[in-house]
Amino acid sequence: MIGTRTDRLPDCRPLLADSDDLTLVFQPIVDLSAATVVGYEALARFPGTAGPDVWFAAAAEAGIAAELEALAIHKALDAVDRLPDNTFLTVNVSPHLLGADVVQRALAVRPDLHRVVVELTEHTAVDDLSCLRSQTDALRERGALIALDDTGSGYSGLQQMAAVRPQLVKLDRSLVADAEDDPVRMALAEMMGEFAGRIDAWLLAEGIETPAELAAFTRLGVPLAQGWLLGRPSPEFLPLADDVAQLVRTQVARARLTDSVASLMRPVRQCVLGEDDVPDVPPAVLVGPHGEPASLLLSDPRTLEVYTAPVSLRVHPSTDIGEALQRALTRPPAQRFDPVVCTDPSGQVLGLLRIEDLASAARAR
Structure with missing residues (x-):
């Protein structure tokens, strides 16, 4: 049970006898290339045998849907300080309720939302996407990442992805189940992954339940996965079981991860944007207060003049070499030959990829 102060919790008494x-x-959410847990999704549970969808539907019918979601948000944010190192927590919020006062107050309980991923579920259509974009931008300014749930079904279409620009895109279970035997589902998943890459988002395959599904999405190069095969929901933040980690490593090896950009990644110096100790010799990455890449320190090869450039492309270490090169060369001309930043799922900088290294590796394949 989460130790939450009851004097600041939303009132859900028409539905719950007690906030507890x-x-x-x-x-757990697993980084497939590293075979390790990088995050957790907070899931609500209630008394009795009815699932959470039943309870949230009952709350909507009773007119207290926002209050019930706010209660779950309160309890999830109280758990952030107990997270294992180098992990994040995803917190579910209905997009149409994000602007509700009680939900905004719940999110305001923790001003610094670093290590928090606000996951937009999509059970109801959103009429005003520009308003939703403004609301999610405000959360980003406080350090949160934005995820889009159930992508590929219902209301989470490409238009909503384009409007919100999430950093994490969760592939709907309907596209994951038995996908290894369905080339159409695999093609749709690949399309969603390509679109996610274009907006610098990570793709997460949700609902991985069998080794065959794991193998299929590992071969596809999907960086993140979640499901009963990898770890069931638990009251504690559990690590990846040893046998599951070995299974993931085996599947990654079979997918020939040597074709990924991980082998080409070069170390790079990092410094916090705005501090005085900016290195004089490029390349370097200037990072924001939460370690996110903000800009690059580069030099003009013709004049040797040092300048800063925007981060125009970020990729995961498991990204295919050819895909990374194609995405790099389709950038605007001014950034086309800038280094590519390699980051982990939480946005932390791991290294740089040089265009010449990508081109050489692609030719050698």
Whole structure:
């Protein structure tokens, strides 16, 4: 049970006898290339046998949907300080309720949202996408990342992805289940992954339940995965079981991860944007207060003049070499030959990729 102060919790008494009737469990999110847990999704649980969807539907019918979601947000944010190192927590919020006062107050309980991923579920259509974009931008300014849930079904279409520009895109279970035997589903998943890459988002395959599904999405190069095969929801933040980690490593090896950009990644110096100790010799990455890449320190090869450039492309270490090169060369001309920043799922800088290295590796394949 989460230790939450009851004097600041939303009132859900028409539905719950007590605020402690809502508890949380945490399901791991796995970085497939590293075979390790990088985050957890906070999931609500209630008394009895009815699933959470039933309870949230009942709350909507009773007119207290926002209050119930706010209660879950309160409890999830209280758990952030207990996260294992180098992990994040995803917190579910309905997009049409994000602007509700009680939900905004719940999110304001923790001013610094670093290590928090606000996951937009899509059970109801959003009429005003520009308003939703403004609301998510405000959360980003406080350090949060934005995820889009159930992508590929229902209301989470390409238009909503383009408007919100999430950093994490969760592929709907309907496209994951038995996909290894369905080339159409695999093609749709690949399309979603390409679109996610174009907006510098990570793709997460949700609902991985069998080794065959894991193998299929590992071969596809999907960087993140979640599901019962990898770890069931638990009241504690559990690491990846040893046998599951070995299974993931085996599948990654079979997918020939040597064709990824991980082998080409070069170390790079980092400094916090605005501090005085900016290195004089490029290349370097200037990072924001939460370690996110903000700009690049580069030099003109003709004049040797040092200048800063925007971060125009970020990729995961598991990205295919050919895909990374194609994305790099389709950037605007001014940034086309700038180094590519390699980051982990939480946005932390791992290194740089030089265009000449990508081109050489692509020719050698």
